[in-house]
Amino acid sequence: MLRWRNRKQKSEKTQKQSLQEFDYQFIDDLKSVKISASLEENKDFLNEMFADCSDFVIREFYIERSAKAIFFFVDGLVNTQSANEAMKTLMVIEGKEYLIERILETSLPVTQTQQADNYADMLKSVLGGDVGLIVEGNTQCILMGIRGMEKRSIQEPETEAVIRGPREGFVENLRTNTSMVRRKLKTPRLKMKPMTIGRESNTSIVITYMEDIADPALVDEVLCRLEKIDIDAILETGYLEELIQDSAFSPFPQIQYTERPDMVAAALLQGRVGIIVDGTPFVLLVPFVFAEALHATEDYYERFQMMTLIRWLRYVLLVLSLLTPGLYVAFTTFHQDLLPTSLLLSVAASREAIPFPAVVEAFIMETTFEALREAGIRLPKTIGAAVSILGALVIGQAAVQAGIVSAPMVIVVSLTGIASFTIPRFNAAIAIRILRFPIMIAAAIFGLYGILICIMLLLGHLANLRSFGVPYLSPFGPISSNDMKDAMFRAPWWSLKERPSFMTLKDSTRQGDELSKEIKEQGGQRGMSIQHDNEDRGNVE
Structure with missing residues (x-):
């Protein structure tokens, strides 16, 4: 009895020492910590790690009334009914099969299973929604893929609505999103490589591409950039976009994002690479060129004649959105002789009582318009659109009557705002809205010469940009006549x-x-x- 007590005290001392040495900061630090053959020690480790975590469940039971085992999972992330069925099956197992390998081969009614021998791999799976099983005497843990967390149903994406085309959009669940892409491309050539990023969030990421189309060097570059990321959490694709883009200080987007599975499938068939992130409905696509900022999904579903005309219209409205306020400031400040006489007299009469120069007038209206647009986004949907439209009408009319701004300036700002809404890619439209202000300043100082200087600097910047090695102005620079059929036109x-x-x-x-x-x-x-x-x-x- 004394020998047994000494052995027990020695065992408890060793266990306490292990708990004290079991110090870590991030889950990846636990790679070297192996799963113990002692079930009690593993249970104590789990209880120590998940202290004050009411959603973490540890269920102890017996296999054939002789071998101890524990089930552990995060409540709310698993399908509890399937977990109960698996536990019930193990309780009535016969043949004294306590080895992990035998349990996997004969007993578990679960299709997706894997093994782990260290705490890092085990915890990543369990915190991701898997159920863990540890059996007394085994140094391996069984991880069962019986996830059942609540998720949003598949709906039409709000940011990329179409008249003709699929009505389904990505959701926040990773496996749902990968399955939607797989439904579009039913081929084993569609590859999906998993990855985990984020020391605290351990966010699951899937890199997808077509093996027989995509350049292996591009795939390796994407993987290399993602592997170098060392950050505490990835909560949305915007984190990754800023971390892996080529030029961090450029206002122009070098990575495309989309909510539409059909757009992802089309991009993969062009040789591009997709990055699917768990917890967000947006998928990143690389590389991305400027011409694609003016392409909409619906361009490929309607007749090519109409879509070609609409693309030309988008290019015209892009120029108007960028230059219209600056041209108004330049004409009214320096180059009045370039305006027709009747138009010049009308503009001069409307600006006669305005106390501000044209550039200040333009800044007031542009800032007000941007504020109304931001308010319309943040307000509830039922009143957001009404407030933004009525606010623009009321404020514009009141400003004209009060003599703060002129009527032509209200028309210019309205035309500019409408033109910016025609750009299909929201992040590209933001870049145009930002660049509108320095162009107005250059127009107020140098007139049309300032606008020309800004255009030259802008084109030089765009020509210097790269997106994963691809020139940003492709296929316009370097020019490719074959690619013009799907850039300037829609053949x-x-x-x-x-x-x-x-x-x-x-x-x-x-x-x-x-x-x-x-x-x-x-x-x-x-x-x-x-x-x-x-x-x-x-x-x-």
Whole structure:
């Protein structure tokens, strides 16, 4: 008895020493801490780590009334019914199969299982929604993928609504998002590499690409940049976007984000790489060029003639959104002789009682318009749009009547705001809105010469930008005539036989040329060669 007590005291002392040495800051620090063969020691470790965590559950039970085991999981992240079924199956197991390997092979009614021999891998899975199982005498832990957390249902994305096209958008669940991409591309060539980033958040990330299309060097570069990230948490794709983009100080986006699975599938078929992050409905796509900022998903679902005209309209409105306030300031301040006489007299009469110069007037209205737009976003949806529209009308009319701004300036700011809304990519529209202000300042100081200087500096900056090695102005600079069919124009699908040539691809052929040759040879009138029954009857008669 005395020997047993001494052995027990020695065991308790060793256990306490282990608990004291079990010090860590982040989960990755636990790679070297192996799972103990002593179930009580593992249980004490878990209780120590998850002290004051009411959502962490440890359930102790017996396998065939002889071997101790524990189930542990985070309440709210797992399917408790499936967890109970697995536990019930283990309780009535026969044959004294206590080894982890035998349990995996014969007993568990779970399709997704894996093993872990250290606390780092075990905790990452359990905190991600898996259920852990440790059996007395084993140094391995079974991790069961029976997640059942609450998630938002699939809905139409609000930021990329379309008239014609799929109505489904990504949600905050990683596996739901990967399955939606897999439904679009049913091929084993679609690869999805998992990764975990964030010392505290341990956010799950999936890098997806088409193995037979994407350049391996691009995939390696994406993986390399992500692996170098050392941060406490990744809560949204915006964290990753700023950490892995090429030029951190450029206002222009070098990485695209989208809520639409069809857009991700189309980008992967172009040889691009997608980054899916758990906890957000937005997926990152790299590389990204400026021409794609003016492309909408619906461009490829409607007839090419109409979509080509709309693309031209977007380019025109892009220029108007960027330059209209600056041109107004330049014309009214320095270059009045360039305006028609009737227009000049009308503008001069409207500005006669205005106490501010044109640039101050422009800044007042632009700042007010941006404030109303921001207020419309932050307010509840039921009143946000009404407040922004009515606010613009009321404030604009009141400002004109009070003599603070002129009526032409209200028209200019309204036209500029409408033009900026036509840019499909919100982050690209933000860059244009930011650059509008320095252009107005340059126009107030140097007139049209200042605007030209700003345009030259802007084009030089865009020409110098790269997105994962791809020139940002592609296919305009360096120019590629073949890629113009899907940049400046929207060519018909039967003529888009090649993928973008400004990217290095393993396979650049999108489709065969048999159909396109037939359409060109017959002038698109293939129906003229079809013989109908009524014509045959006429010939017989």
